[in-house]
Amino acid sequence: MVVELISVGTELLLGNTVNTNASFLAEKCAALGLSLYYQTTVGDNFNRLEETLQVALNRSDVVILTGGLGPTQDDLTKEVAAKVMGKALVEDTHTKERITEYFNKSQVKTITENNWKQALIPEGAIVVDNNNGTAPGIIIEENNKSIIMLPGPPNELIPMFMEEIYGYLNKLQPEIIYSQIVKLCGIGESTAETMIQDLISEQSNPTIAPYAKVGEVHLRVTAKARDEEEAKKLIKPVVKELKARFGNNVFSTDENETLEEAVIKLLTKNELTLTTAESCTGGMLAARLVNVPGVSEVFRQGFITYSNKSKRKILSVQKSTLKKFGAVSEKTAKEMAKGGVFATDSDLCVSITGIAGPDGGTEEKPVGLVYIACYINDKVTVKEFHFKGNRAKIREQSVVRALTLLRECILDVYNK
Amino acid sequence: MVVELISVGTELLLGNTVNTNASFLAEKCAALGLSLYYQTTVGDNFNRLEETLQVALNRSDVVILTGGLGPTQDDLTKEVAAKVMGKALVEDTHTKERITEYFNKSQVKTITENNWKQALIPEGAIVVDNNNGTAPGIIIEENNKSIIMLPGPPNELIPMFMEEIYGYLNKLQPEIIYSQIVKLCGIGESTAETMIQDLISEQSNPTIAPYAKVGEVHLRVTAKARDEEEAKKLIKPVVKELKARFGNNVFSTDENETLEEAVIKLLTKNELTLTTAESCTGGMLAARLVNVPGVSEVFRQGFITYSNKSKRKILSVQKSTLKKFGAVSEKTAKEMAKGGVFATDSDLCVSITGIAGPDGGTEEKPVGLVYIACYINDKVTVKEFHFKGNRAKIREQSVVRALTLLRECILDVYNK
Structure with missing residues (x-):
C-alpha cells in the first residue's frame, strides 16, 4: 500500500519551522511497511494545495496531510480536501462541545468567532478527537482512498497519530506488518551495526534497520506475515539474538519506553531515591x-548549581577543589555527586559539569568537555566525555550519558 | 522569481533523517525574496526523480536539488538532471584533481573506483567546488531555467550555499523581499488576530501573517520592493502600529531572539539575579x-523541589501551608518564590507548582491546574492557570507562562 505525505504551511516554505512531522510520520509508515515515495510541502494556498492533493490521490492509496487545521483564515486544508472529495463542510456538534470545554478550562484564552471554524467537518468524515488542542483530526474515505488530516503542532500530531492513526493504517493493510524495537544505550551506531553486520546481510524477513538517536541506537526488527502471531514467531529469535549480543546495552524493547523511563523503573524496582x-x-x-x-x-x-558559589554552598564542593581543578573537573563532578546525596539523604546522585559553549573553552578544557559522576553506596564513578556540536547538542548528549551512567551504576550494584 | 526544492534520499523517506536542509534553504530563499511554493522529497529512484524534476521545471524558474551526488550506484541526481536537460556526462579534469587532492590530505580514506563517478559533470554545466567533501555542486542553465545541485550533508551544503549559491541566486533577481517579525507573549493567537483583523484585511504589501507557538504568537510582516531600503520603509509603519496595539505583549522584534533571551536581557539590563x-x-x-x-x-x-519535604527543607514552605492548602496552591507557590529568594540571596525568584498529570488530579484540583509566582522587591505576584493537553504540554505552557510572568513583574517594577 502506497502512502504519501503533504505538509501544509507557509511557515515551512519560509523556513521558520523544521519539518520534524515528516520524519516522524515517515519512520512510522516505514515501521508499518507502507511504501512512501513522495513528501510534498506546500503553503497555505488553495489552488496549489488542491493540485498537490489531486496528484497525490492519483498515485497513492493514502494521503496524510499535516497542518492548516487552525482557526485562522489562512488555514484551509480541510476546505481543500472537502472540495477535492466533493463534500460539504458541516458543523460537528461533538467537536463544538469539545472546543467549548477546552476554552472553559482555559482561563487564558477566550473563544473568538473564528474558533468555530474548527468545528466544521467534511460531511461523512471520521472525526479524531484532539486531546491536546482544538483542531480535531479528520479522515475522509472514498473509492478505496483515504485522506488523513492531522494538526500541525507535533505535541498534538504525535499523540493523535500513535493513539488513533497508527492502528487505522495497520488495518488497511492486506498483509500484517509487525515490528519490534530493541533500544540500546552506551554504544555508537557504527559499533552496533558492525556487531550485527552478519544478521543484517542474512535476513530479508524479518529485516533489521538501525536508527541513530542522540546517545541511543534503535534497532527495528520488522516482519511481514499473514497474521500477527506468525510475524511474532519470525521476530522472536532475532530479538533474542540481539539481546544476547548487546547484553546490558539493551535498555528497552518497548516501542514507547524512553531511556528515562527505563531508569526510573530500575530505581523504583530497587526502591532507590535519586x-x-x-x-x-x-x-x-x-x-x-x-x-x-x-x-x-x-x-x-534536584539542584541546578550554575555558579561556583552555589556548588560550594548547596553541594559542599570544596573551595580548594574548585581552585585547584576548576569547576569542570573530575574532582568537582565527584564532589557534586557526593554533596547531592548528603544534602538530601537520597540513595544516589548523578552530577554533570562541563563546557557547553559557545564560550568558555580553552586549549586544555575545550568546549564539549563534560564530566558526569554518579554516587551510590559510598562509591562514586566518574566519566569524561568530549562531545561535538553546538551548545544544545552538547547538553543533550550530556543528559543521555548521565542517564546511561546512572543505569550502569545501578545495574552494577543491584544487577537486576 | 519562483524557486523550488527537491530533496533526494531514501533516508528521508524512511524517516532516518530530519530534513534540516529544506528549512535552511527555504529561509535563505525567503530572505532573497524568491517565491518558494513547493518542496518535494523523493527517494533514490530514477523514474520518480525524473518525473518530479520535469514537473518542477515546468512551474518554477530555479530548481534546487539536494542529495544524491555521492559515489555509490544509488546516487543518481546528476544522471537524472543530465537526461532531463539532454546533456551528456563528461569527466571534469578540475574536479578529478580536487578529488585526488582531497584523498591525499585524508589519512582515513582511500580512493576507490566509484569515487571517479563524482568527477562526471553534465556537459557545459557550472562546477561549484566543495571545500568540505568530494561531491561538487553543479549548475545547469538552459532556456532561462536553472537547475542547482547541492550535496546532501549539511556541513557541505551550508557553506557551499552561503559562499557561492546565495550570490548566484541574488543576481538572478529583479525584485527583493524583506520581512520583520513581531513576537508576542501573554496573548492567544485568536485574540491577537482579532485585534489586527483590520490590518490583515487591508494590507497586501506588506502582508501580516500570524504564527502560533506555545504561549507565544509571532507576526511576520513581509514587504516586496525594488530594494531593501524601500521594503524597510513599507514595513516600518506597520511594525510601529503592531507595537502600539500590543504594547508590553511585544517581547522582541528580533528574528533570532527567544523569550528566555528577552527575559535574560531584561535581568542583565537591570542587574538582577534570579x-x-x-x-x-x-x-x-x-x-x-x-x-x-x-x-x-x-x-x-535553581531548585527542583518535587516532594513536600524538599519544599519545606529547601524553600522553607510552611508545614501548615502544605497541610491546609496543599502543594498545588496559591499560598505554596508564593512561599516557594519567597523561599527561593531567601535561600540564595537573589533579587527574584519564580516558582511553579501544579498538576501536570496524567495522575494526581481531583475534582477540586484538576490536571492542568498550575500556580506560578514571582517574588521581587518584597512583593509576590501569583497567577492561576488551567492548562490543557498532556503532561509535556502542560509543563511547556507552564514554563512559557513563568517566563511571561517574570517579564511582567520586572517591567512592572523597572519599566524598562
Missing part, C-alpha cells in the same frame, strides 16, 4: 526525569 | 534559561 546536581545542563536532566509520570516516588529534588 | 523553584516542571524552566549563552551573570542556581 538526586540530580547539574551545572552545564541546567535542569535538563531533571526535566527529562520528571517527564515520567509517577517519578515522585524516586525523584524528590 | 532563582528558580520548580515543582511540576522539574527543571524545564531552568534548562530553558540556561539555553542562553552568558546566563551565568544573572542565573546562578
Whole structure:
C-alpha cells in the first residue's frame, strides 16, 4: 500500500519551522511497511494545495496531510480536501462541545468567532478527537482512498497519530506488518551495526534497520506475515539474538519506553531515591526525569548549581577543589555527586559539569568537555566525555550519558 | 522569481533523517525574496526523480536539488538532471584533481573506483567546488531555467550555499523581499488576530501573517520592493502600529531572539539575579534559561523541589501551608518564590507548582491546574492557570507562562 505525505504551511516554505512531522510520520509508515515515495510541502494556498492533493490521490492509496487545521483564515486544508472529495463542510456538534470545554478550562484564552471554524467537518468524515488542542483530526474515505488530516503542532500530531492513526493504517493493510524495537544505550551506531553486520546481510524477513538517536541506537526488527502471531514467531529469535549480543546495552524493547523511563523503573524496582546536581545542563536532566509520570516516588529534588558559589554552598564542593581543578573537573563532578546525596539523604546522585559553549573553552578544557559522576553506596564513578556540536547538542548528549551512567551504576550494584 | 526544492534520499523517506536542509534553504530563499511554493522529497529512484524534476521545471524558474551526488550506484541526481536537460556526462579534469587532492590530505580514506563517478559533470554545466567533501555542486542553465545541485550533508551544503549559491541566486533577481517579525507573549493567537483583523484585511504589501507557538504568537510582516531600503520603509509603519496595539505583549522584534533571551536581557539590563523553584516542571524552566549563552551573570542556581519535604527543607514552605492548602496552591507557590529568594540571596525568584498529570488530579484540583509566582522587591505576584493537553504540554505552557510572568513583574517594577 502506497502512502504519501503533504505538509501544509507557509511557515515551512519560509523556513521558520523544521519539518520534524515528516520524519516522524515517515519512520512510522516505514515501521508499518507502507511504501512512501513522495513528501510534498506546500503553503497555505488553495489552488496549489488542491493540485498537490489531486496528484497525490492519483498515485497513492493514502494521503496524510499535516497542518492548516487552525482557526485562522489562512488555514484551509480541510476546505481543500472537502472540495477535492466533493463534500460539504458541516458543523460537528461533538467537536463544538469539545472546543467549548477546552476554552472553559482555559482561563487564558477566550473563544473568538473564528474558533468555530474548527468545528466544521467534511460531511461523512471520521472525526479524531484532539486531546491536546482544538483542531480535531479528520479522515475522509472514498473509492478505496483515504485522506488523513492531522494538526500541525507535533505535541498534538504525535499523540493523535500513535493513539488513533497508527492502528487505522495497520488495518488497511492486506498483509500484517509487525515490528519490534530493541533500544540500546552506551554504544555508537557504527559499533552496533558492525556487531550485527552478519544478521543484517542474512535476513530479508524479518529485516533489521538501525536508527541513530542522540546517545541511543534503535534497532527495528520488522516482519511481514499473514497474521500477527506468525510475524511474532519470525521476530522472536532475532530479538533474542540481539539481546544476547548487546547484553546490558539493551535498555528497552518497548516501542514507547524512553531511556528515562527505563531508569526510573530500575530505581523504583530497587526502591532507590535519586538526586540530580547539574551545572552545564541546567535542569535538563531533571526535566527529562520528571517527564515520567509517577517519578515522585524516586525523584524528590534536584539542584541546578550554575555558579561556583552555589556548588560550594548547596553541594559542599570544596573551595580548594574548585581552585585547584576548576569547576569542570573530575574532582568537582565527584564532589557534586557526593554533596547531592548528603544534602538530601537520597540513595544516589548523578552530577554533570562541563563546557557547553559557545564560550568558555580553552586549549586544555575545550568546549564539549563534560564530566558526569554518579554516587551510590559510598562509591562514586566518574566519566569524561568530549562531545561535538553546538551548545544544545552538547547538553543533550550530556543528559543521555548521565542517564546511561546512572543505569550502569545501578545495574552494577543491584544487577537486576 | 519562483524557486523550488527537491530533496533526494531514501533516508528521508524512511524517516532516518530530519530534513534540516529544506528549512535552511527555504529561509535563505525567503530572505532573497524568491517565491518558494513547493518542496518535494523523493527517494533514490530514477523514474520518480525524473518525473518530479520535469514537473518542477515546468512551474518554477530555479530548481534546487539536494542529495544524491555521492559515489555509490544509488546516487543518481546528476544522471537524472543530465537526461532531463539532454546533456551528456563528461569527466571534469578540475574536479578529478580536487578529488585526488582531497584523498591525499585524508589519512582515513582511500580512493576507490566509484569515487571517479563524482568527477562526471553534465556537459557545459557550472562546477561549484566543495571545500568540505568530494561531491561538487553543479549548475545547469538552459532556456532561462536553472537547475542547482547541492550535496546532501549539511556541513557541505551550508557553506557551499552561503559562499557561492546565495550570490548566484541574488543576481538572478529583479525584485527583493524583506520581512520583520513581531513576537508576542501573554496573548492567544485568536485574540491577537482579532485585534489586527483590520490590518490583515487591508494590507497586501506588506502582508501580516500570524504564527502560533506555545504561549507565544509571532507576526511576520513581509514587504516586496525594488530594494531593501524601500521594503524597510513599507514595513516600518506597520511594525510601529503592531507595537502600539500590543504594547508590553511585544517581547522582541528580533528574528533570532527567544523569550528566555528577552527575559535574560531584561535581568542583565537591570542587574538582577534570579532563582528558580520548580515543582511540576522539574527543571524545564531552568534548562530553558540556561539555553542562553552568558546566563551565568544573572542565573546562578535553581531548585527542583518535587516532594513536600524538599519544599519545606529547601524553600522553607510552611508545614501548615502544605497541610491546609496543599502543594498545588496559591499560598505554596508564593512561599516557594519567597523561599527561593531567601535561600540564595537573589533579587527574584519564580516558582511553579501544579498538576501536570496524567495522575494526581481531583475534582477540586484538576490536571492542568498550575500556580506560578514571582517574588521581587518584597512583593509576590501569583497567577492561576488551567492548562490543557498532556503532561509535556502542560509543563511547556507552564514554563512559557513563568517566563511571561517574570517579564511582567520586572517591567512592572523597572519599566524598562
